[in-house]
Amino acid sequence: MHEGGLPSSTSAIPLIKPPLWLLAELTYACPLQCAYCSNPVDYAGHGKTMDTETWLRVLRDARQMGALQLGLSGGEPLVRQDLEVLVTEATRLGYYSNLITSGIGMDAERARSLKAAGLDHIQVSFQSSEANQNDEIAGMRAYAHKVDMARAVKAAGFPMVLCFVLHRDNLHRLREMLDLAIDLEADYVELATTQYYGWALLNRDRLLPTLEQVREAETVANEYQARLRSKMDIYFVVPDYYENRPKPCMNGWGSVFLLVTPDGTALPCHAARQLPGFEFPNVQTSSIKEIWQTSDAFNRFRGNAWMKEPCASCPEKEKDYGGCRCQAFQFTGDAAATDPVCDKSPLRHLVDEAISSARTTTIEKPIIFRNPKNSDRHTVKLAELTK
Amino acid sequence: MSEAKVEYATDYKPLHDGSLNLARGHRIQYEQVQGCDVLLYPEGVVQLSESAAMILKQVDGQRTVIDIAAELNRMFPEDGDLTADVRGFLEVAHARGWIA
Ligand code: SF4
Ligand code: SF4
Numbered sequence: 001m002h003e004g005g006l007p008s009s010t011s012a013i014p015l016i017k018p019p020l021w022l023l024a025e026l027t028y029a030c031p032l033q034c035a036y037c038s039n040p041v042d043y044a045g046h047g048k049t050m051d052t053e054t055w056l057r058v059l060r061d062a063r064q065m066g067a068l069q070l071g072l073s074g075g076e077p078l079v080r081q082d083l084e085v086l087v088t089e090a091t092r093l094g095y096y097s098n099l100i101t102s103g104i105g106m107d108a109e110r111a112r113s114l115k116a117a118g119l120d121h122i123q124v125s126f127q128s129s130e131a132n133q134n135d136e137i138a139g140m141r142a143y144a145h146k147v148d149m150a151r152a153v154k155a156a157g158f159p160m161v162l163c164f165v166l167h168r169d170n171l172h173r174l175r176e177m178l179d180l181a182i183d184l185e186a187d188y189v190e191l192a193t194t195q196y197y198g199w200a201l202l203n204r205d206r207l208l209p210t211l212e213q214v215r216e217a218e219t220v221a222n223e224y225q226a227r228l229r230s231k232m233d234i235y236f237v238v239p240d241y242y243e244n245r246p247k248p249c250m251n252g253w254g255s256v257f258l259l260v261t262p263d264g265t266a267l268p269c270h271a272a273r274q275l276p277g278f279e280f281p282n283v284q285t286s287s288i289k290e291i292w293q294t295s296d297a298f299n300r301f302r303g304n305a306w307m308k309e310p311c312a313s314c315p316e317k318e319k320d321y322g323g324c325r326c327q328a329f330q331f332t333g334d335a336a337a338t339d340p341v342c343d344k345s346p347l348r349h350l351v352d353e354a355i356s357s358a359r360t361t362t363i364e365k366p367i368i369f370r371n372p373k374n375s376d377r378h379t380v381k382l383a384e385l386t387k
Numbered sequence: 388m389s390e391a392k393v394e395y396a397t398d399y400k401p402l403h404d405g406s407l408n409l410a411r412g413h414r415i416q417y418e419q420v421q422g423c424d425v426l427l428y429p430e431g432v433v434q435l436s437e438s439a440a441m442i443l444k445q446v447d448g449q450r451t452v453i454d455i456a457a458e459l460n461r462m463f464p465e466d467g468d469l470t471a472d473v474r475g476f477l478e479v480a481h482a483r484g485w486i487a
Contacts (some may be wrong), residue, residue, distance in 0.1 A: 018420050020432060066420030067487050094416060096433040121412055121429040158411030159429050187411060188429060233484060 016302070018066025019258040019292050022095075023073055026053065026083070027262050030076040031104050033139030033369035034127065036165055036200035036207055039075065044375035047263030052082040052285060056089050058260055061288035063093040066256065070095040074141045075262070078105030084117045091118025098123060103149035104142055111149075122153045123161040125188070125358040129176035133169070139369045150184045154257035162186040166193045166217065167207040169363070174217050176239055178224045178234070186232055191221055195241040197271035197326060199370045206367050211242055241351050245316070246323025246339035252299035253325060258292060266291045270328035275335050301325055308334055310344045402474070407455070409449040410442045410487045416441055426485060433485075442476050446486050452477055 023139045039044070049057075061068070070090050077083055090097045099114065099122045114122075126146060127137040134143040147257055153160050164170075164177045164185065174191070193214070194200045194207050200322060209217075221236040229235070240247050250257045252267045254287040259267040260379045264282045267273055278300070281291045288324045292298055300306065304317050309324040320327075323339020331340045368374050409415070413428045415435070424440035426433045434445065441462075455477070456470040463469065476478040482487045 066418070068418065068425065069430065071430075094430070096414070098430055120414075120427075121428070132468065161429055 016293055018068075018266065019062060019256060019288075020067060020256040021069045021071065022059075022067040023071040023257070023259040024058065024086075025073050025075065025259065025261050026077045026086070026259045027075040028082050028369075029079045030074055030102070030380065031079075031140060032076070032142060033167070033371045034137060034199070035203045035367045035369055036167060036194040038195070038198045038200065038372040039370065040198055040273055041202060041375060043066075044372040046261070047265075048322075049262040050264050050284070052085055053084055055082075056285050058264075058288065059086065059089055059093060059095070061283075062258065065288055065292055068094075069094060071100055072097060072099045073100040076102055076105055076206050079108070081152045084113055087114060087117040087119045096120050101125070102138070102142065103146040103153075106149040106152065108152040108155065108256070110358075111152045113160070115156045119158070121161065122158045123163055124150050124153060125163040125165060126177070126180070127165065128170045129164070129173050129180045133173070138321050141370070143300065146185070147180075150186075153382045154185050157185045157196065160189055161188040161192040165170075166191055166209070168209045168213065168226055168358075169207075171213045171217050175219045175224075178220070181232065182228070188233045191217070191234065191236045193237055195237075195239070196241075196330075199368070201276050201330065202368050203352065205361035206363070206365055207239065207356060208239065208355065210359060212240060224269075240324075241328075241355055243341060244343040246327070246341040248320045249324035249327075249339075252321040254292070254298040255302070258288075266295075268298075269302075269326060272297075274326065276330055277335075301336070306385065308336055308338070310342075310346075313339050314344065320387055402452060402478045404451055404453070405435075406449055406451055407446045407477065407481075407486050409443070412486055415440065425474055428485070439476060439480075442473055443480065444486070446477075446480075451477055 028039055028046065070081065072086065077099060087097055097118070097120045101121055101122065101124060113284050124146065126134060127142075128134040131143040134146070135141050150162065152161065155176045162181045166174070166301075170329040174288045178189065193209065196204050196208070200207060218238065221234055222282045236304060254267050258270060259270060260283055261267065261273070264284045265273065265280050266283055267280055273277070278297050280297050283291065286295065303320070304311070307317060307322055311317050323334045323341060325342065327338045328337040332347050337347070340347040340350050341349065410428070413426060415424055415426055417423075418425050421434065421436070421443070424435045426435055426443065442455065442459065445458050451459050453473055456473040459469045477486065
């Protein structure tokens with residue numbers, strides 16, 4: 001989801017467009033333990049992972065509603081042995097299918113069989129450009145295998161996005177990462193600075209880079225992009241804490257994005273499950289059509305009738321939709337508040353305080369890795385953090 | 388992701404005179420639900436106007452800008468000379484990385 005600029009609807013009654021993006025989180029199982037993982041902290045306590053047949057039905061129903069881009073994600077989607085079956089059906093249905101993987105569970109053979117099943121594109125994520133740091137952040141020895149797998153992905157003929165998740169400890173390696181991307185012949189590079197939800201929120205004090213680091217990284221990214229113009233596209237996602245306007249989150253709630261979690265819960269964004277006062281529908285008990293068009297959860301923040309001041313009377317509300325509902329909730333306790341990243345928000349100081357808090361946190365503070373044990377331990381703690 | 392209409396980018400990458408092809412990982416497909424052609428690429432989708440789709444569908448790995456303009460002129464003789472429009476659009480498509 002790179003480009004912005006969606007056409008704006010001018011009426012207060014939201015026009016329900018098709019769910020162009022279906023993100024299928026096929027499993028929360030993952031051999032890695034990234035401390036910035038966007039999966040919910042309490043994932044270990046969630047319901048049963050859905051079987052092949054149910055996912056096939058989700059793919060068919062969403063496609064009928066107009067879904068076009070399919071993200072196969074997780075956890076680590078390669079953990080699922082039925083991935084090829086799902087991809088084959090996605091191809092038949094006319095999806096553009098994207099596999100979002102850490103590369104663990106891939107081998108040259110599997111890359112070829114996914115290609116044969118019609119998979120369109122693979123995104124491989126790296127934790128760093130340096131083996132030891134990569135493996136430290138990932139919580140296992142993964143780097144060498146990832147490099148091999150990125151080569152296998154290209155050899156099988158896929159367009160490849162390399163995604164580097166950036167934070168305080170690895171931003172200074174940006175040149176190395178971009179050099180690695182060139183070496184691996186990536187078609188696109190996503191430099192995704194960590195967004196603070198899920199595990200990343202738990203580790204925010206240790207992960208949030210300084211403003212100086214971010215500006216320096218921007219300069220490097222621009223320099224490489226100018227040099228590489230026709231070969232490789234680089235997208236640099238700045239952490240929004242350092243902006244004075246929020247991101248147009250998900251292009252608006254219930255606008256284009258539909259996420260289905262491993263247990264079938266349908267969400268308008270990755271982090272929405274934490275919002276209180278919601279009953280998120282499940283694909284096993286409601287049709288995709290009901291979920292998208294009539295469920296309370298997907299309609300709650302559609303359009304802009306729900307907005308409060310300063311958003312309600314703001315001329316920019318069609319541009320950023322008041323920002324991110326989850327971020328608003330995490331900072332202010334009110335999901336309908338203005339995203340406090342916005343400098344028009346009376347609560348902007350909360351974001352600035354988070355920045356100062358990270359600034360004064362030293363590397364001695366332990367990082368909490370994403371694994372089932374920590375999931376159980378920190379489920380309660382996160383509830384406290386999002387006061 | 389974007390459904391943006393084509394805007395003219397300011398910095399054109401020079402468009403070559405050789406055969407044009409859709410860029411790696413890009414494809415065009417008609418969408419019943421939206422009633423139009425769309426261009427799909429890794430993690431992105433662009434809704435195409437009728438004329439944009441018409442031109443892009445001529446991009447087949449064989450034809451050059453000149454061939455494509457000639458084809459469009461043959462298809463729409465009543466519209467006058469479309470060569471400049473076709474080239475202008477292909478330049479934008481090229482600058483956006485849709486064609487190579
Ligand atoms: S972010 Fe890391 S831990 Fe989370 S699913 Fe991806 S690879 Fe696994
Ligand atoms: S006040 Fe609300 S709508 Fe206006 S710029 Fe800030 S977040 Fe966006």
